[in-house]
Each structure stands twice: as structure tokens, then as C-alpha cells.
Amino acid sequence: AQSVSQHNHHVILSEAASLELGCNYSYGGTVNLFWYVQYPGQHLQLLLKYFSGDPLVKGIKGFEAEFIKSKFSFNLRKPSVQWSDTAEYFCAVTTNSGYSTLTFGKGTMLLVSP
Amino acid sequence: KAGVTQTPRYLIKTRGQQVTLSCSPISGHRSVSWYQQTPGQGLQFLFEYFSETQRNKGNFPGRFSGRQFSNSRSEMNVSTLELGDSALYLCASSGGGGTREKLFFGSGTQLSVL
Numbered sequence: 001a002q003s004v005s006q007h008n009h010h011v012i013l014s015e016a017a018s019l020e021l022g023c024n025y026s027y028g029g030t031v032n033l034f035w036y037v038q039y040p041g042q043h044l045q046l047l048l049k050y051f052s053g054d055p056l057v058k059g060i061k062g063f064e065a066e067f068i069k070s071k072f073s074f075n076l077r078k079p080s081v082q083w084s085d086t087a088e089y090f091c092a093v094t095t096n097s098g099y100s101t102l103t104f105g106k107g108t109m110l111l112v113s114p
Numbered sequence: 115k116a117g118v119t120q121t122p123r124y125l126i127k128t129r130g131q132q133v134t135l136s137c138s139p140i141s142g143h144r145s146v147s148w149y150q151q152t153p154g155q156g157l158q159f160l161f162e163y164f165s166e167t168q169r170n171k172g173n174f175p176g177r178f179s180g181r182q183f184s185n186s187r188s189e190m191n192v193s194t195l196e197l198g199d200s201a202l203y204l205c206a207s208s209g210g211g212g213t214r215e216k217l218f219f220g221s222g223t224q225l226s227v228l
Contacts, residue, residue, distance in 0.1 A: 046216045099213075105156060
């Protein structure tokens with residue numbers, strides 16, 4: 001079965017700082033990778049996803065993520081964070097075997113100070 | 115288009131009781147998944163239903179059960195509640211439940227067990 005680990009449980013940044021949230025997965029086969037975000041008081045929503053092709057994917061609100069197959073990683077980045085990016089970020093993975101379900105990491109809480 | 119609706123929003127129960135949570139997916143969606151979210155464990159998969167059949171089940175005890183109706187609405191039941199069952203229970207829907215599909219999440223039911 002697949003698993004996901006997120007390196008940082010809490011990250012605190014000042015506005016305009018650059019962001020990189022780490023995500024590693026364990027699975028030997030083909031994976032589909034996702035980042036979901038949960039803003040305070042809101043439901044979880046998809047930020048971006050990677051299935052195949054260009055390993056650098058762009059999502060909403062200026063976020064991007066890079067899939068590095070050799071490192072089993074899918075790190076999330078943003079060049080300049082804003083106060084409104086304060087949220088909890090979840091990395092998740094499915095595989096292409098059968099009815100694979102979405103497996104989440106434990107999440108990273110990002111706090112951006114104005 | 116209405117989003118995923120979960121009821122009730124908050125629930126307080128005592129140990130030993132049972133509880134039923136409800137989820138109405140987005141119209142036309144046939145797959146409904148349930149997740150338990152806690153601060154320490156993140157999101158853990160409970161089960162997935164597709165066309166009234168349980169297609170996947172996570173690693174939870176038999177006290178956790180669910181079902182799906184012909185209109186795709188789903189219910190989750192927890193019997194003999196324990197303190198550790200206190201959590202936010204999230205429901206997510208998608209069209210066909212494919213491994214590359216985006217999940218649409220509800221706002222969740224916050225269950226407190228006293």
C-alpha cells in the first residue's frame with residue numbers, strides 16, 4: 001500500500017517569503033499526485049495534480065509542484081506567499097492499480113504573518 | 115451546482131452511544147468516500163462507496179460502517195463510541211471514483227465524544 005510523508009507539520013513565514021513544502025511518497029509503481037488545501041473555516045479543495053508528462057505542474061493561486069521520480073517527491077512551491085495563503089496543505093497520492101483510494105499525508109500548517 | 119453537503123455540522127455524544135452521519139454528494143456523482151481527520155493523524159480513509167457498493171475499506175474497526183443509497187447519498191455509522199472517535203468526519207464525492215479524479219469535499223461533521 002502507498003503512504004505519504006510531509007516533512008514539516010508547521011511552517012511560519014513572513015509575507016513575500018518563498019515557500020517549499022516537502023512531500024515524499026512510498027510506492028514502487030505509477031502514482032498520481034495531488035496537493036489539497038484547507039483554508040480556515042473552508043472545506044478541502046484541490047490545489048494541483050500530476051498524472052504524467054511535464055513534471056512541473058502549476059496550480060491555482062500561483063502554486064506549483066515538481067515531481068521528482070528518483071526521489072519519490074512532489075514538493076509544493078510558491079515564490080512569494082501572501083497572508084491569504086495561511087492554510088493547511090495536504091499532499092496525497094493514488095496509484096493506478098484497481099480502485100486505489102486517495103492516501104493523504106498528515107498535513108502542513110502554514111502560517112503567513114503580514 | 116450545490117456542493118457536497120454533510121449533516122449535522124456538529125455532534126456531541128457520550129461513550130457507548132452510536133451515531134449516524136449523512137452525506138449528500140454533488141448531483142451526478144456516484145462515488146462517495148469518507149475520511150476521519152484528527153490533528154495528530156491527518157486524514158485517514160474510512161471507506162468508499164460507488165453505486166451502492168462498498169468498493170474500498172480502510173483500516174478501521176467494524177464499529178465503523180456505512181452505506182450508500184440509490185440516489186448516491188451516503189451514511190456513516192459508528193457504534194459503541196469511544197473517546198478516540200472524536201474527530202472531523204469528511205465526506206468527498208467524485209463522478210466515477212477513478213484514481214485520477216478530483217475529490218470534492220464537504221465541510222465535515224465535527225464529532226465530540228464525551
